[in-house]
Amino acid sequence: MITRRSLLAGGASLGIAAALGVPPVRAAARRAPLGEVFQLGVASGEPAPDGVVLWTRLAADPLAPDGLGGMPNRPVPVEWQVAEDERFRKVVQRGTQVARPESAHSVHVELGGLRPGAEYFYRFKAAGQMSPVGRTLTAPAPGTTGRDLNLSFTSCADYQLGWFTAYRRMAEDHPDLIAFLGDYIYEYGDYKYPVRDQAGGECFDLAGYRLRHTQHKADPELQLAHAVAPWVTVFDDHDVENAWAGDVPEQPDPPFLPRRAAAFQAFYENMPLRRAQKPVGAALRLHHTVRWGSVANLHMLDTRQYRDLYACNGGKSGTIGPDCTERLAPNRTILGQEQEAWLAGQLKSSRATWDLLVQQVFFMEMDWTNGDAKGYSNEGWDGYTASRNRVAAAIDDNKRNGVVLTGDVHSHWAGEVKRDFQDPESKSVAVELVSTSVTSAGNGLDEYPNTAQLLAENPHVKFFNGRRGYVRSVISGREMKVDFRSLPVVTQPYALAYTSGSFAIEPGDPSLHPA
Known part of the structure; x- marks a missing residue:
């Protein structure tokens, strides 16, 4: 089985394969004319009671500047297997899918017919090579309470600014599900003083976004986190361009919608998403609900694609004061009318103990300016107060146990x-x-230096920590236990994680209790 010791021993694809008890990929690659084609690892996602999505992408040269991973311009058949045991003595499903050059040789296998609430192992074979093995889980059957949800979540991985140790530490916790809350990549060009050098300049076209995703996927710590559990993912601004809003970019660009279409295409190619999330041009329907028995519903939200333009500040993202009455306008929305109505319907019909709103930007009101003056971020829900009030009312009126999961701000908060x-x-x-x-x-x-004053001036906010890391939680019908996990350093690899704050949340009590 995947253990803490085997995870610590693992490193690149070779280490992951060894940790999971399968032949090393590199040994097979010596015999393959294409070179190593599974250098981007494997992943699974979008668990349902009867199946999950399995993902891999073939790449013989991950840093090829055209973003196509050094693969030939021809289809490549990819075999896949799913088993009940990590040594594949009990294979329950198998098949073949074709990896095509127009999809950057990515593979998405949507499984059905599996047992609910069960653990499975999967692998791929192509060009005479066997991939690393991944572990995945199906969701519990609807209405059942037999399995708690061990959920970890994080956000914002800028390759140039540090090592992806948080992914490794998250994998060591052996979660059932990982939620990624946006900014899986950063579109920026080269920094002046990077911790790590990235390939390619700023992402503008499909080749650029593909290359950025490929370099991330080649990282051994990220591969480990993908291999240990299924993921659910949402995008934020840097997955396309900093601070974009609807059809409006931050800065004058080459035409923005073609850029967004390229970013969405690369996002889909590199994530374990279902066909329902496949983009059509510059549109990608991200919002949907992932259900975990009767314990939790995860409502995956999109706060970028349908939002109104930023309030005040010349329509640009930034800090606004209380004199910005536009943020209070009753018709403003951050979700768009259709998505907002969909979410209200999901909350009304929900029968789970917990409703988790998996989204990107700060939801609570937050006065970011110390002293008597007030300053709000118009990029978060403070710029769309009527939209927030409608969602809050839907949670309250339907007596839901709502928990908003948020990324974006590069620090831990709870409130x-x-x-x-x-x-x-x-x-x-x-x-x-x-x-x-x-x-x-x-x-x-x-x-x-200003943390204590920020917390004092925002009394509904109960916790802050400014290190890097992730959040882990154990969610049951009785309570939700939460640990904020922090790393002392990311400019050096393999830092140990520590718990910077712990809380418990109980059904029927929308408050935080120190644990």
Whole structure:
């Protein structure tokens, strides 16, 4: 089985294969005319009670500048197997799918017919080579409570700013499911003083986005996290371009919609997504619900594609003051009308104990300016207060146990969501858990000079830590236990994680209790 010791012993694809008890990929690659084709590892995602999505992408030269991974311009058949044991003595399904050059030789296998709430192992074979083995799980059957959900989540992995140690530490916790909350890549060009050198300049076209994803996927720590558990993913701004909003880019670009189409295509090619999430040009329907028995519903949200333009500040993202009345306009939306109505319907029909809103940007009100002056970020839900109030009302009116999972801000936060932050007497209706980044913003600090004052001026916010890392949780019908996991350093590899804060949340009580 995948153990802590075997994970620590693993490194690149060779280490992952050894950790999972399969022949090393490199040994097989010596006999293959294409070279090593499984250098990007394997992944699974989008668990359902009867199946999951299996993913791999063939790449003989991951850093080929055209983004195509050094693969020939022809289809390549890829065999796949699913077994109940890691040594594949009990194979339950097998088949062949064709990896095509127009999809960058990526493979998405949508499985059905598996047992609910079960553990499986999978692998691929192509060009005479065997891939590393991955572990995955199906979701419990609808209405069942037999299996808790061990969920870990994080966000914001900037390759140039550090080592992906957080992925390794997350894998060592052996989660059932990993949620990634946006900024899986960064589109930027080269930094002046990078920790690691990235391939290619700023991403503008399909080749550029493919190359950036390929370099990330070649990272051994990221491969380890993908191989240990299924993922669910949402995109944020840097998966396309910094601070984009709807059809409007941050800066004048080459035409933005073709750029967004290229980014979406590369995102789909490199993620274990279902066909329902396959982009059509510059459109990708991201929002959907992943159900984990009667324990939790994960509502995957998109706060980028349908949002109104930023309030005030010349329509650009930034800090706005209380005199910006546009942010309070009743018709403003960060989700778009269709997605907002869909979410309200999901909350109304939900029968799970917990409803998790898996999304990207700060949901709670947050005054980021110390002292008497007030300053809000118009990029988060503070720029769309009516939209937030409608979601908060849907949680409250339907008596849901709402927990908002958030990334984006490169630091850990936890707090309570009010039904209406403009009403001083408004009650708490949900909890927000904000994960820090994998690497973005560098090493960080446990506490910044103005942290205590920020918390004092925002009393609904209960916790902060400014290091890199992830959040792990154990979710049951009785409670949700949460540990904020932090790393002291990411500018050097293999730092150990520590728990910087622990909380418990109980059904019917939308508040945080120190654990």
